């Protein structure tokens with residue numbers, strides 16, 4: 001199955017209910033992001049899923065636009081925001097392709113989403129276009145070098161099964177090169193131990 005709103009709508013409930021794979025690593029990613037944020041910043045999260053990460057960052061920025069093409073995913077974030085009185089996160093149903101440029105943002109997040117987009121290089125390009133000078137791009141991406149042999153075997157299977165979205169075969173070096181080719185400067189390139197993805201922070205020069 002393609003990486004489609006239909007697929008994510010179907011699995012939204014289970015995806016959201018599943019515990020975070022590694023809470024310590026997740027908290028570290030939140031912290032590494034948070035120390036860059038400024039109270040007057042506008043943030044964009046592309047492929048926000050449950051919205052839990054956007055809601056965690058909400059107290060540290062002025063405003064967050066949290067986008068996802070799955071209505072079922074967004075529903076969870078909207079409900080949580082309403083229940084918790086968080087009023088600076090706007091949940092917007094759109095694909096990456098549907099996001100207009102401008103406006104631009106001080107922080108653009110793409111977490112566990114770049115490898116799901118077949119034309120992942122143009123996704124990185126669009127993210128860079130959506131950034132303001134001085135802003136940061138924060139991403140977490142499964143790459144062929146960082147995935148464990150077990151994950152590689154699973155993905156080989158996943159990529160031939162018509163029921164799951166295909167995972168793009170991106171090398172860590174190719175991802176970094178694409179980020180830099182779009183004028184960003186990589187400030188952090190971290191593979192958490194035992195983790196299948198690489199966490200990259202890059203800045204658009206001011």
Ligand SMILES: C[S@@+](CC[C@H](N)C(=O)[O-])C[C@H]1O[C@@H](n2cnc3c(N)ncnc32)[C@H](O)[C@@H]1O
Pocket residue numbers: 003004005008046047048049050067068069070073094095096097110111112113116117
């Ligand atoms: C693996 S989940 C990650 C969700 C969240 N970022 C996280 O880290 O838990 C991927 C999310 O990206 C969304 N998504 C995938 N491709 C997208 C696209 N082209 N445009 C917008 N959303 C997309 C899916 O609907 C899904 O919610």
